[in-house]
Amino acid sequence: MKGSSPLVRPGAPGRAGGPDTTRQAGHRATGTGSRRAARSERLAPYVLVAPAVLIILGLRLYPLILGVNFSFTGDGDRNGMVVGLDNYLELADDPLFRTALGNVGLLVLLLPVAVAIPGLLATFIYLRVPGHRVFRSVYFFPAVLSPVIVGSIFNLMLAFDGPLNTVLGTIGIGPVDWLGDPGVTMFTVVGVHVWATFGMALVVFLAGFSTLDSSLLDAAQMDGASLARTIWHVVIPSLSRTIAFVLVTTMIGMLTSMFGLLYVMTSGGPEGSTYLPEYYIWIQQGQMNRPALASAASTVLFLIMLVVGLAQVGLLRRAGRQD
Protein backbone atom coordinates (compact mmCIF):
# COMPACT_ATOMS: atom_id res chain seq x y z
CA MET A 1 0.00 0.00 0.00
CA LYS A 2 1.10 3.51 -0.63
CA GLY A 3 1.35 4.79 2.88
CA SER A 4 1.93 8.41 2.08
CA SER A 5 -0.20 9.08 -0.93
CA PRO A 6 0.24 12.57 -2.33
CA LEU A 7 3.91 13.37 -2.23
CA VAL A 8 3.58 17.06 -2.81
CA ARG A 9 5.65 20.03 -1.94
CA PRO A 10 3.89 22.38 0.42
CA GLY A 11 1.82 24.97 -1.29
CA ALA A 12 2.55 23.95 -4.85
CA PRO A 13 -0.58 25.26 -6.56
CA GLY A 14 -1.15 27.88 -3.92
CA ARG A 15 1.64 29.94 -5.38
CA ALA A 16 -0.31 30.30 -8.56
CA GLY A 17 -1.35 33.85 -7.82
CA GLY A 18 2.11 34.88 -6.59
CA PRO A 19 5.25 35.03 -8.71
CA ASP A 20 3.41 33.66 -11.72
CA THR A 21 1.12 36.67 -11.86
CA THR A 22 3.91 39.13 -12.33
CA ARG A 23 5.52 36.96 -14.95
CA GLN A 24 2.30 36.63 -16.81
CA ALA A 25 1.16 40.21 -16.43
CA GLY A 26 1.68 40.65 -20.13
CA HIS A 27 -0.74 37.88 -20.96
CA ARG A 28 -3.39 38.76 -18.45
CA ALA A 29 -4.18 42.39 -18.97
CA THR A 30 -6.38 43.19 -15.99
CA GLY A 31 -6.24 42.45 -12.27
CA THR A 32 -9.60 40.68 -12.25
CA GLY A 33 -8.37 38.42 -15.00
CA SER A 34 -5.42 37.24 -12.94
CA ARG A 35 -7.62 36.84 -9.88
CA ARG A 36 -9.94 34.66 -11.90
CA ALA A 37 -6.94 32.69 -13.14
CA ALA A 38 -5.72 32.22 -9.58
CA ARG A 39 -9.12 30.95 -8.56
CA SER A 40 -9.28 28.53 -11.43
CA GLU A 41 -5.81 27.30 -10.43
CA ARG A 42 -6.95 26.78 -6.87
CA LEU A 43 -9.98 24.81 -8.02
CA ALA A 44 -8.03 22.81 -10.61
CA PRO A 45 -7.23 19.82 -8.35
CA TYR A 46 -10.90 19.43 -7.54
CA VAL A 47 -11.89 19.67 -11.18
CA LEU A 48 -9.33 16.97 -11.98
CA VAL A 49 -10.53 14.49 -9.35
CA ALA A 50 -14.25 15.29 -9.50
CA PRO A 51 -15.32 12.90 -12.30
CA ALA A 52 -13.48 9.96 -10.76
CA VAL A 53 -14.78 10.73 -7.28
CA LEU A 54 -18.38 11.08 -8.46
CA ILE A 55 -18.30 7.81 -10.39
CA ILE A 56 -16.64 5.85 -7.58
CA LEU A 57 -18.96 7.30 -4.96
CA GLY A 58 -22.13 6.89 -7.00
CA LEU A 59 -21.52 3.51 -8.59
CA ARG A 60 -19.24 1.70 -6.12
CA LEU A 61 -19.51 2.98 -2.56
CA TYR A 62 -23.15 4.11 -2.53
CA PRO A 63 -24.40 0.72 -3.91
CA LEU A 64 -22.42 -1.02 -1.16
CA ILE A 65 -24.42 0.79 1.53
CA LEU A 66 -27.63 0.41 -0.44
CA GLY A 67 -27.02 -3.33 -0.71
CA VAL A 68 -26.52 -3.80 3.02
CA ASN A 69 -29.83 -1.96 3.50
CA PHE A 70 -31.59 -4.15 0.91
CA SER A 71 -30.48 -7.25 2.74
CA PHE A 72 -32.72 -6.32 5.69
CA THR A 73 -35.82 -5.84 3.50
CA GLY A 74 -38.14 -8.36 1.89
CA ASP A 75 -38.71 -9.70 -1.63
CA GLY A 76 -41.89 -10.08 -3.63
CA ASP A 77 -44.96 -9.34 -1.51
CA ARG A 78 -42.83 -7.91 1.26
CA ASN A 79 -40.88 -5.68 -1.13
CA GLY A 80 -39.39 -2.74 0.74
CA MET A 81 -40.59 -3.90 4.15
CA VAL A 82 -38.07 -4.27 6.92
CA VAL A 83 -37.76 -7.95 7.73
CA GLY A 84 -34.79 -7.94 10.07
CA LEU A 85 -32.57 -10.96 9.70
CA ASP A 86 -35.05 -13.10 7.72
CA ASN A 87 -32.90 -13.15 4.60
CA TYR A 88 -29.85 -14.24 6.55
CA LEU A 89 -31.85 -16.99 8.27
CA GLU A 90 -33.11 -18.16 4.88
CA LEU A 91 -29.52 -18.25 3.61
CA ALA A 92 -28.43 -20.34 6.57
CA ASP A 93 -31.22 -22.82 5.73
CA ASP A 94 -30.59 -22.94 1.99
CA PRO A 95 -28.57 -26.06 1.08
CA LEU A 96 -27.32 -24.32 -2.08
CA PHE A 97 -25.86 -21.45 -0.11
CA ARG A 98 -24.34 -23.89 2.36
CA THR A 99 -22.73 -25.72 -0.54
CA ALA A 100 -21.42 -22.36 -1.77
CA LEU A 101 -19.82 -21.66 1.60
CA GLY A 102 -18.46 -25.19 1.77
CA ASN A 103 -16.87 -24.66 -1.63
CA VAL A 104 -15.26 -21.46 -0.32
CA GLY A 105 -13.71 -23.64 2.39
CA LEU A 106 -12.47 -26.01 -0.31
CA LEU A 107 -10.90 -23.07 -2.15
CA VAL A 108 -9.06 -22.08 1.03
CA LEU A 109 -7.75 -25.64 1.34
CA LEU A 110 -6.60 -25.67 -2.29
CA LEU A 111 -5.01 -22.22 -2.02
CA PRO A 112 -1.53 -23.47 -1.02
CA VAL A 113 -1.46 -25.71 -4.10
CA ALA A 114 -2.58 -22.88 -6.37
CA VAL A 115 0.25 -20.70 -5.01
CA ALA A 116 2.91 -23.41 -4.84
CA ILE A 117 2.60 -24.35 -8.51
CA PRO A 118 3.53 -20.93 -9.94
CA GLY A 119 6.05 -20.43 -7.13
CA LEU A 120 7.89 -23.63 -7.97
CA LEU A 121 7.78 -22.93 -11.70
CA ALA A 122 9.10 -19.41 -11.12
CA THR A 123 11.98 -20.86 -9.08
CA PHE A 124 12.99 -23.13 -11.95
CA ILE A 125 12.68 -20.31 -14.48
CA TYR A 126 14.80 -18.09 -12.23
CA LEU A 127 17.40 -20.86 -12.03
CA ARG A 128 17.44 -20.84 -15.84
CA VAL A 129 16.39 -24.36 -16.65
CA PRO A 130 16.86 -25.09 -20.35
CA GLY A 131 14.15 -23.23 -22.26
CA HIS A 132 13.23 -20.88 -19.42
CA ARG A 133 12.47 -17.98 -21.76
CA VAL A 134 10.01 -20.02 -23.79
CA PHE A 135 8.34 -21.41 -20.65
CA ARG A 136 7.96 -17.97 -19.20
CA SER A 137 6.07 -16.58 -22.15
CA VAL A 138 4.06 -19.72 -22.95
CA TYR A 139 2.81 -20.11 -19.37
CA PHE A 140 1.53 -16.56 -19.38
CA PHE A 141 -0.65 -17.05 -22.43
CA PRO A 142 -3.89 -18.43 -20.86
CA ALA A 143 -3.90 -15.48 -18.44
CA VAL A 144 -5.16 -13.13 -21.16
CA LEU A 145 -8.10 -15.34 -22.10
CA SER A 146 -11.61 -14.66 -20.83
CA PRO A 147 -13.09 -17.24 -18.43
CA VAL A 148 -15.83 -17.63 -21.04
CA ILE A 149 -13.32 -18.68 -23.68
CA VAL A 150 -11.40 -20.88 -21.28
CA GLY A 151 -14.63 -22.52 -20.13
CA SER A 152 -15.80 -23.08 -23.71
CA ILE A 153 -12.49 -24.64 -24.70
CA PHE A 154 -12.49 -26.92 -21.68
CA ASN A 155 -16.06 -27.97 -22.34
CA LEU A 156 -14.62 -29.55 -25.48
CA MET A 157 -11.44 -30.84 -23.80
CA LEU A 158 -13.22 -32.42 -20.83
CA ALA A 159 -16.20 -33.93 -22.61
CA PHE A 160 -16.74 -37.56 -21.65
CA ASP A 161 -15.39 -38.67 -25.04
CA GLY A 162 -13.02 -35.71 -25.27
CA PRO A 163 -9.24 -35.37 -25.60
CA LEU A 164 -8.34 -35.65 -21.91
CA ASN A 165 -10.19 -38.91 -21.36
CA THR A 166 -8.72 -40.25 -24.59
CA VAL A 167 -5.19 -39.47 -23.42
CA LEU A 168 -5.87 -40.96 -19.98
CA GLY A 169 -7.44 -43.98 -21.66
CA THR A 170 -4.22 -44.79 -23.50
CA ILE A 171 -2.43 -45.11 -20.15
CA GLY A 172 -5.28 -47.10 -18.68
CA ILE A 173 -7.01 -44.47 -16.52
CA GLY A 174 -10.62 -43.42 -16.59
CA PRO A 175 -12.75 -42.35 -18.25
CA VAL A 176 -13.62 -39.68 -15.68
CA ASP A 177 -16.86 -37.72 -15.89
CA TRP A 178 -15.11 -34.39 -15.32
CA LEU A 179 -18.20 -32.23 -15.59
CA GLY A 180 -20.91 -34.68 -14.57
CA ASP A 181 -19.75 -36.24 -11.30
CA PRO A 182 -20.73 -34.12 -8.27
CA GLY A 183 -17.68 -35.34 -6.35
CA VAL A 184 -15.28 -34.34 -9.11
CA THR A 185 -16.66 -31.27 -10.85
CA MET A 186 -15.66 -28.62 -8.31
CA PHE A 187 -12.08 -29.87 -8.47
CA THR A 188 -12.29 -29.77 -12.27
CA VAL A 189 -13.42 -26.14 -12.24
CA VAL A 190 -10.71 -25.11 -9.77
CA GLY A 191 -8.16 -26.95 -11.88
CA VAL A 192 -9.25 -25.07 -15.00
CA HIS A 193 -9.14 -21.80 -13.05
CA VAL A 194 -5.58 -22.55 -11.97
CA TRP A 195 -4.67 -23.46 -15.56
CA ALA A 196 -5.99 -20.09 -16.66
CA THR A 197 -4.40 -17.93 -13.97
CA PHE A 198 -1.10 -19.46 -12.83
CA GLY A 199 0.74 -17.39 -15.46
CA MET A 200 -0.25 -14.16 -13.70
CA ALA A 201 1.07 -15.39 -10.34
CA LEU A 202 4.20 -16.64 -12.10
CA VAL A 203 4.92 -13.15 -13.44
CA VAL A 204 4.48 -11.67 -9.96
CA PHE A 205 6.83 -14.29 -8.49
CA LEU A 206 9.43 -13.55 -11.14
CA ALA A 207 9.23 -9.84 -10.33
CA GLY A 208 9.87 -10.81 -6.71
CA PHE A 209 12.84 -12.96 -7.72
CA SER A 210 14.37 -10.04 -9.59
CA THR A 211 14.76 -8.25 -6.24
CA LEU A 212 16.34 -11.33 -4.66
CA ASP A 213 20.00 -11.09 -3.65
CA SER A 214 21.59 -13.67 -5.93
CA SER A 215 24.69 -14.01 -3.75
CA LEU A 216 22.51 -15.77 -1.18
CA LEU A 217 21.59 -18.40 -3.74
CA ASP A 218 25.18 -18.73 -4.87
CA ALA A 219 26.29 -19.20 -1.28
CA ALA A 220 23.68 -21.91 -0.77
CA GLN A 221 24.87 -23.59 -3.96
CA MET A 222 28.50 -23.41 -2.81
CA ASP A 223 27.57 -25.02 0.47
CA GLY A 224 26.09 -27.84 -1.54
CA ALA A 225 22.54 -27.30 -0.33
CA SER A 226 19.93 -29.35 -2.14
CA LEU A 227 17.28 -27.59 -4.18
CA ALA A 228 14.58 -28.32 -1.61
CA ARG A 229 16.72 -26.91 1.20
CA THR A 230 17.60 -23.84 -0.88
CA ILE A 231 13.93 -23.16 -1.53
CA TRP A 232 13.00 -23.69 2.10
CA HIS A 233 15.83 -21.71 3.72
CA VAL A 234 16.66 -19.03 1.15
CA VAL A 235 13.89 -18.48 -1.39
CA ILE A 236 10.82 -18.58 0.85
CA PRO A 237 12.16 -16.27 3.59
CA SER A 238 13.47 -13.73 1.07
CA LEU A 239 10.24 -13.70 -0.91
CA SER A 240 7.81 -13.58 2.01
CA ARG A 241 6.30 -10.29 0.79
CA THR A 242 5.71 -11.61 -2.71
CA ILE A 243 4.29 -14.87 -1.40
CA ALA A 244 1.87 -12.97 0.85
CA PHE A 245 0.80 -10.82 -2.10
CA VAL A 246 0.22 -13.84 -4.36
CA LEU A 247 -1.68 -15.69 -1.61
CA VAL A 248 -4.11 -12.83 -1.21
CA THR A 249 -4.58 -12.00 -4.90
CA THR A 250 -5.07 -15.69 -5.70
CA MET A 251 -7.70 -16.02 -2.97
CA ILE A 252 -9.51 -12.90 -4.18
CA GLY A 253 -9.30 -14.23 -7.73
CA MET A 254 -10.86 -17.54 -6.72
CA LEU A 255 -13.66 -15.79 -4.84
CA THR A 256 -14.52 -13.23 -7.51
CA SER A 257 -13.48 -14.35 -10.97
CA MET A 258 -14.80 -17.87 -11.34
CA PHE A 259 -18.28 -16.76 -12.37
CA GLY A 260 -17.49 -17.04 -16.09
CA LEU A 261 -16.24 -20.62 -15.69
CA LEU A 262 -19.22 -21.69 -13.60
CA TYR A 263 -21.66 -20.02 -15.98
CA VAL A 264 -20.18 -21.70 -19.04
CA MET A 265 -19.03 -25.06 -17.68
CA THR A 266 -21.42 -26.20 -14.96
CA SER A 267 -24.26 -23.70 -14.32
CA GLY A 268 -23.72 -24.59 -10.66
CA GLY A 269 -24.33 -28.29 -11.28
CA PRO A 270 -24.26 -31.22 -11.21
CA GLU A 271 -26.70 -31.36 -8.29
CA GLY A 272 -25.72 -27.85 -7.23
CA SER A 273 -22.26 -29.06 -6.27
CA THR A 274 -20.33 -26.20 -7.90
CA TYR A 275 -22.10 -23.21 -6.38
CA LEU A 276 -19.94 -20.36 -5.13
CA PRO A 277 -21.33 -17.24 -3.39
CA GLU A 278 -20.93 -15.13 -6.54
CA TYR A 279 -22.91 -17.66 -8.59
CA TYR A 280 -25.58 -17.89 -5.91
CA ILE A 281 -25.96 -14.08 -5.94
CA TRP A 282 -26.32 -14.12 -9.70
CA ILE A 283 -28.98 -16.85 -9.65
CA GLN A 284 -31.04 -15.17 -6.91
CA GLN A 285 -30.83 -11.78 -8.62
CA GLY A 286 -31.07 -12.74 -12.28
CA GLN A 287 -33.13 -15.94 -12.33
CA MET A 288 -35.15 -16.13 -9.12
CA ASN A 289 -35.93 -12.42 -8.84
CA ARG A 290 -34.94 -12.33 -5.17
CA PRO A 291 -32.82 -9.16 -4.99
CA ALA A 292 -33.08 -8.80 -1.22
CA LEU A 293 -31.94 -12.37 -0.61
CA ALA A 294 -29.16 -11.84 -3.16
CA SER A 295 -28.12 -8.70 -1.26
CA ALA A 296 -27.86 -10.71 1.94
CA ALA A 297 -25.60 -13.20 0.14
CA SER A 298 -23.58 -10.24 -1.19
CA THR A 299 -23.13 -8.94 2.33
CA VAL A 300 -21.88 -12.35 3.46
CA LEU A 301 -19.45 -12.43 0.54
CA PHE A 302 -18.30 -8.94 1.46
CA LEU A 303 -17.60 -10.10 5.02
CA ILE A 304 -15.57 -13.02 3.67
CA MET A 305 -13.61 -10.59 1.48
CA LEU A 306 -13.09 -8.35 4.49
CA VAL A 307 -11.56 -11.24 6.41
CA VAL A 308 -9.30 -11.97 3.44
CA GLY A 309 -8.39 -8.28 3.27
CA LEU A 310 -7.54 -8.10 6.97
CA ALA A 311 -5.54 -11.31 6.70
CA GLN A 312 -3.70 -9.58 3.87
CA VAL A 313 -2.84 -6.58 5.99
CA GLY A 314 -1.63 -8.89 8.77
CA LEU A 315 0.38 -11.06 6.40
CA LEU A 316 2.00 -8.11 4.64
CA ARG A 317 2.86 -6.49 7.94
CA ARG A 318 4.47 -9.67 9.24
CA ALA A 319 6.26 -10.25 5.95
CA GLY A 320 7.43 -6.63 5.97
CA ARG A 321 8.96 -7.05 9.41
CA GLN A 322 11.00 -10.01 8.23
CA ASP A 323 12.53 -8.07 5.34
Next chain:
Amino acid sequence: MRGRRLSGWVAAVPMAALALATVYPLVFTANVAMKTRREYVLDRFAPLNSPHWENIGTAWSDAGMARYFANSLLVVTVSVALLLLLGSMAGFALSRLRFRGSRMIFLGCLAALFVPFQVIMVPLARVMADTGLIDTYPGLILAYVAQWLPFTVFLMTSHYTTIPMEIVDAARIDGNTVYGVYRRVMIPLGTPALLSVGILDTLFCWNDVLIALLTMNSADHRTLMVGVTSLRGQYSDDIPTFASGVLIAAVPVLMIYLFLQRQIADGVTAGSTKG
Protein backbone atom coordinates in the same frame (compact mmCIF):
# COMPACT_ATOMS: atom_id res chain seq x y z
CA MET B 1 28.19 -27.64 -12.44
CA ARG B 2 27.37 -30.73 -14.37
CA GLY B 3 25.08 -31.89 -11.60
CA ARG B 4 23.21 -28.64 -11.80
CA ARG B 5 22.75 -28.90 -15.54
CA LEU B 6 21.44 -32.43 -15.22
CA SER B 7 18.93 -31.40 -12.54
CA GLY B 8 17.96 -28.54 -14.86
CA TRP B 9 16.93 -31.05 -17.52
CA VAL B 10 15.04 -33.09 -14.96
CA ALA B 11 12.90 -30.02 -14.28
CA ALA B 12 12.70 -28.99 -17.92
CA VAL B 13 10.93 -32.16 -19.08
CA PRO B 14 7.79 -31.79 -16.91
CA MET B 15 7.86 -28.07 -17.56
CA ALA B 16 7.82 -28.71 -21.28
CA ALA B 17 4.88 -31.07 -20.78
CA LEU B 18 3.08 -28.32 -18.89
CA ALA B 19 3.85 -25.84 -21.66
CA LEU B 20 2.27 -28.29 -24.08
CA ALA B 21 -0.79 -28.59 -21.83
CA THR B 22 -0.99 -24.80 -21.81
CA VAL B 23 -1.08 -24.46 -25.57
CA TYR B 24 -2.79 -27.65 -26.69
CA PRO B 25 -6.39 -26.79 -25.73
CA LEU B 26 -6.36 -23.75 -27.98
CA VAL B 27 -4.64 -25.63 -30.81
CA PHE B 28 -7.25 -28.36 -30.49
CA THR B 29 -10.04 -25.78 -30.65
CA ALA B 30 -8.53 -24.06 -33.68
CA ASN B 31 -8.16 -27.44 -35.38
CA VAL B 32 -11.80 -28.33 -34.68
CA ALA B 33 -12.92 -24.94 -35.97
CA MET B 34 -11.46 -25.76 -39.37
CA LYS B 35 -13.15 -29.14 -39.75
CA THR B 36 -16.47 -29.97 -41.35
CA ARG B 37 -19.07 -31.39 -39.05
CA ARG B 38 -18.54 -34.80 -40.63
CA GLU B 39 -14.78 -34.69 -40.14
CA TYR B 40 -15.31 -33.74 -36.51
CA VAL B 41 -17.60 -36.68 -35.83
CA LEU B 42 -15.27 -39.14 -37.58
CA ASP B 43 -12.03 -37.97 -35.98
CA ARG B 44 -11.76 -34.88 -33.85
CA PHE B 45 -8.02 -35.17 -33.23
CA ALA B 46 -6.52 -35.67 -36.67
CA PRO B 47 -4.77 -32.59 -37.99
CA LEU B 48 -6.59 -31.43 -41.08
CA ASN B 49 -5.34 -31.66 -44.58
CA SER B 50 -7.49 -28.82 -45.90
CA PRO B 51 -8.85 -26.15 -43.55
CA HIS B 52 -12.50 -25.20 -43.90
CA TRP B 53 -12.69 -21.47 -43.29
CA GLU B 54 -16.43 -21.39 -43.95
CA ASN B 55 -17.17 -22.23 -40.30
CA ILE B 56 -15.62 -18.92 -39.33
CA GLY B 57 -17.91 -17.24 -41.85
CA THR B 58 -20.96 -19.01 -40.44
CA ALA B 59 -20.11 -18.00 -36.89
CA TRP B 60 -19.30 -14.45 -37.98
CA SER B 61 -22.50 -13.76 -39.90
CA ASP B 62 -25.20 -16.38 -39.19
CA ALA B 63 -24.48 -16.70 -35.47
CA GLY B 64 -24.32 -12.93 -35.05
CA MET B 65 -20.72 -12.75 -33.90
CA ALA B 66 -20.16 -9.74 -36.19
CA ARG B 67 -22.77 -7.74 -34.31
CA TYR B 68 -21.44 -8.82 -30.90
CA PHE B 69 -17.90 -8.05 -32.00
CA ALA B 70 -18.90 -4.51 -33.01
CA ASN B 71 -20.72 -4.01 -29.69
CA SER B 72 -17.68 -5.12 -27.72
CA LEU B 73 -15.35 -2.98 -29.78
CA LEU B 74 -17.49 0.11 -29.20
CA VAL B 75 -18.03 -0.41 -25.49
CA VAL B 76 -14.43 -1.39 -24.73
CA THR B 77 -12.89 1.45 -26.74
CA VAL B 78 -14.99 4.16 -25.10
CA SER B 79 -14.63 2.62 -21.63
CA VAL B 80 -10.84 2.37 -21.81
CA ALA B 81 -10.51 5.90 -23.22
CA LEU B 82 -12.60 7.25 -20.35
CA LEU B 83 -10.72 5.17 -17.78
CA LEU B 84 -7.37 6.49 -18.95
CA LEU B 85 -8.55 10.10 -19.12
CA LEU B 86 -10.26 10.14 -15.71
CA GLY B 87 -7.63 7.91 -14.11
CA SER B 88 -4.70 10.07 -15.22
CA MET B 89 -6.46 13.30 -14.23
CA ALA B 90 -7.18 12.00 -10.74
CA GLY B 91 -3.77 10.33 -10.48
CA PHE B 92 -2.03 13.61 -11.34
CA ALA B 93 -4.03 15.58 -8.76
CA LEU B 94 -3.58 12.95 -6.05
CA SER B 95 0.16 12.54 -6.55
CA ARG B 96 1.41 15.97 -7.55
CA LEU B 97 -1.03 18.62 -6.28
CA ARG B 98 -1.74 19.62 -2.74
CA PHE B 99 -5.36 20.16 -1.78
CA ARG B 100 -7.70 19.62 1.09
CA GLY B 101 -9.21 16.13 1.13
CA SER B 102 -6.71 14.48 -1.23
CA ARG B 103 -5.75 11.85 1.32
CA MET B 104 -9.39 11.01 2.02
CA ILE B 105 -10.04 10.64 -1.69
CA PHE B 106 -7.04 8.36 -2.15
CA LEU B 107 -8.15 6.16 0.73
CA GLY B 108 -11.68 6.08 -0.71
CA CYS B 109 -10.23 4.79 -4.00
CA LEU B 110 -8.29 2.12 -2.13
CA ALA B 111 -11.43 1.07 -0.25
CA ALA B 112 -13.37 0.83 -3.53
CA LEU B 113 -10.57 -1.35 -4.91
CA PHE B 114 -11.46 -3.99 -2.33
CA VAL B 115 -15.19 -4.04 -3.05
CA PRO B 116 -15.71 -6.76 -5.64
CA PHE B 117 -18.42 -6.37 -8.25
CA GLN B 118 -20.40 -9.34 -6.90
CA VAL B 119 -20.96 -7.45 -3.67
CA ILE B 120 -22.55 -4.41 -5.30
CA MET B 121 -24.17 -5.93 -8.35
CA VAL B 122 -27.72 -6.18 -7.02
CA PRO B 123 -28.00 -2.55 -5.83
CA LEU B 124 -26.07 -1.37 -8.90
CA ALA B 125 -28.64 -3.02 -11.15
CA ARG B 126 -31.35 -1.22 -9.15
CA VAL B 127 -29.59 2.15 -9.45
CA MET B 128 -29.11 1.64 -13.18
CA ALA B 129 -32.73 0.62 -13.68
CA ASP B 130 -33.91 3.70 -11.74
CA THR B 131 -31.79 6.01 -13.88
CA GLY B 132 -32.74 4.41 -17.20
CA LEU B 133 -29.18 3.18 -17.82
CA ILE B 134 -30.01 -0.50 -17.91
CA ASP B 135 -29.69 -2.13 -21.34
CA THR B 136 -27.99 0.93 -22.88
CA TYR B 137 -24.44 1.34 -24.17
CA PRO B 138 -23.74 4.35 -21.91
CA GLY B 139 -24.94 2.26 -18.98
CA LEU B 140 -22.54 -0.61 -19.68
CA ILE B 141 -19.69 1.84 -20.35
CA LEU B 142 -20.36 3.59 -17.06
CA ALA B 143 -20.48 0.27 -15.22
CA TYR B 144 -17.09 -0.71 -16.72
CA VAL B 145 -15.57 2.68 -15.89
CA ALA B 146 -16.85 2.46 -12.32
CA GLN B 147 -15.53 -1.10 -11.98
CA TRP B 148 -11.93 -0.42 -13.02
CA LEU B 149 -11.51 3.25 -12.15
CA PRO B 150 -10.18 2.62 -8.61
CA PHE B 151 -7.50 0.32 -10.03
CA THR B 152 -6.64 2.81 -12.79
CA VAL B 153 -6.46 5.77 -10.39
CA PHE B 154 -4.30 3.74 -7.99
CA LEU B 155 -1.77 2.72 -10.63
CA MET B 156 -1.64 6.18 -12.25
CA THR B 157 -1.13 7.79 -8.85
CA SER B 158 1.76 5.49 -8.01
CA HIS B 159 3.30 6.03 -11.44
CA TYR B 160 3.06 9.83 -11.24
CA THR B 161 4.65 9.75 -7.80
CA THR B 162 7.86 8.65 -9.57
CA ILE B 163 7.95 11.79 -11.73
CA PRO B 164 10.22 14.33 -9.98
CA MET B 165 8.43 17.34 -8.53
CA GLU B 166 11.11 19.56 -10.11
CA ILE B 167 9.73 18.82 -13.57
CA VAL B 168 6.26 19.91 -12.50
CA ASP B 169 7.66 23.04 -10.85
CA ALA B 170 9.71 23.91 -13.92
CA ALA B 171 6.66 23.61 -16.14
CA ARG B 172 4.73 25.92 -13.84
CA ILE B 173 7.50 28.50 -13.77
CA ASP B 174 7.33 28.45 -17.57
CA GLY B 175 3.81 29.81 -17.19
CA ASN B 176 1.73 26.64 -17.55
CA THR B 177 -1.57 26.40 -15.72
CA VAL B 178 -2.35 23.20 -13.81
CA TYR B 179 -4.20 21.94 -16.88
CA GLY B 180 -1.24 22.87 -19.03
CA VAL B 181 1.04 20.80 -16.81
CA TYR B 182 -1.38 17.89 -17.11
CA ARG B 183 -1.49 18.11 -20.88
CA ARG B 184 2.13 18.96 -21.67
CA VAL B 185 3.96 17.07 -18.90
CA MET B 186 1.88 14.39 -17.21
CA ILE B 187 0.36 12.88 -20.35
CA PRO B 188 3.66 12.52 -22.26
CA LEU B 189 5.60 11.32 -19.22
CA GLY B 190 2.78 9.00 -18.22
CA THR B 191 2.64 7.21 -21.56
CA PRO B 192 4.30 3.94 -20.49
CA ALA B 193 1.96 3.63 -17.50
CA LEU B 194 -1.06 4.65 -19.57
CA LEU B 195 -0.13 1.95 -22.06
CA SER B 196 0.17 -0.88 -19.54
CA VAL B 197 -2.86 0.19 -17.51
CA GLY B 198 -4.78 0.67 -20.77
CA ILE B 199 -3.94 -2.86 -21.92
CA LEU B 200 -5.05 -4.35 -18.61
CA ASP B 201 -8.28 -2.32 -18.67
CA THR B 202 -8.86 -3.49 -22.23
CA LEU B 203 -8.43 -7.13 -21.19
CA PHE B 204 -10.72 -6.68 -18.18
CA CYS B 205 -13.51 -5.07 -20.24
CA TRP B 206 -13.14 -7.34 -23.27
CA ASN B 207 -13.13 -10.50 -21.12
CA ASP B 208 -15.96 -9.52 -18.79
CA VAL B 209 -19.16 -11.50 -18.88
CA LEU B 210 -20.87 -10.86 -15.54
CA ILE B 211 -21.31 -7.08 -15.83
CA ALA B 212 -22.51 -7.36 -19.42
CA LEU B 213 -24.99 -10.11 -18.50
CA LEU B 214 -26.32 -8.01 -15.66
CA THR B 215 -26.74 -4.74 -17.54
CA MET B 216 -27.59 -5.74 -21.13
CA ASN B 217 -30.81 -7.72 -21.59
CA SER B 218 -31.66 -7.48 -25.28
CA ALA B 219 -30.09 -9.83 -27.78
CA ASP B 220 -28.65 -7.19 -30.11
CA HIS B 221 -26.88 -5.46 -27.23
CA ARG B 222 -24.88 -8.58 -26.38
CA THR B 223 -21.14 -8.22 -26.05
CA LEU B 224 -18.86 -10.79 -27.61
CA MET B 225 -18.40 -12.86 -24.44
CA VAL B 226 -22.14 -13.00 -23.78
CA GLY B 227 -22.50 -13.95 -27.43
CA VAL B 228 -20.10 -16.87 -26.98
CA THR B 229 -22.11 -18.18 -24.05
CA SER B 230 -25.26 -18.14 -26.16
CA LEU B 231 -23.53 -19.95 -29.04
CA ARG B 232 -23.35 -23.15 -27.06
CA GLY B 233 -27.08 -23.65 -26.91
CA GLN B 234 -27.50 -22.50 -30.48
CA TYR B 235 -24.87 -24.78 -32.02
CA SER B 236 -24.78 -27.68 -29.59
CA ASP B 237 -24.76 -30.18 -32.49
CA ASP B 238 -22.38 -28.14 -34.65
CA ILE B 239 -19.16 -28.07 -32.65
CA PRO B 240 -16.94 -26.71 -35.47
CA THR B 241 -19.08 -23.56 -35.75
CA PHE B 242 -19.10 -23.22 -31.96
CA ALA B 243 -15.31 -23.55 -31.90
CA SER B 244 -15.09 -20.91 -34.64
CA GLY B 245 -17.07 -18.48 -32.52
CA VAL B 246 -14.76 -19.11 -29.57
CA LEU B 247 -11.78 -18.52 -31.83
CA ILE B 248 -13.18 -15.20 -33.10
CA ALA B 249 -13.58 -13.99 -29.53
CA ALA B 250 -10.06 -15.12 -28.60
CA VAL B 251 -8.15 -13.61 -31.52
CA PRO B 252 -8.04 -9.98 -30.30
CA VAL B 253 -6.63 -10.93 -26.87
CA LEU B 254 -4.17 -13.31 -28.52
CA MET B 255 -2.92 -10.36 -30.57
CA ILE B 256 -2.51 -8.34 -27.38
CA TYR B 257 -0.65 -11.28 -25.84
CA LEU B 258 1.66 -11.70 -28.81
CA PHE B 259 2.64 -8.06 -29.20
CA LEU B 260 2.18 -6.46 -25.79
CA GLN B 261 3.15 -9.20 -23.34
CA ARG B 262 5.79 -7.06 -21.66
CA GLN B 263 3.38 -4.23 -20.92
CA ILE B 264 0.84 -6.64 -19.41
CA ALA B 265 3.51 -8.08 -17.14
CA ASP B 266 4.57 -4.56 -16.11
CA GLY B 267 1.02 -3.66 -15.17
CA VAL B 268 0.43 -6.90 -13.25
CA THR B 269 3.59 -6.57 -11.22
CA ALA B 270 3.24 -2.83 -10.52
CA GLY B 271 0.93 -3.56 -7.62
CA SER B 272 3.16 -6.21 -6.08
CA THR B 273 6.55 -4.55 -6.09
CA LYS B 274 5.55 -0.96 -5.42
CA GLY B 275 2.82 -1.79 -2.93
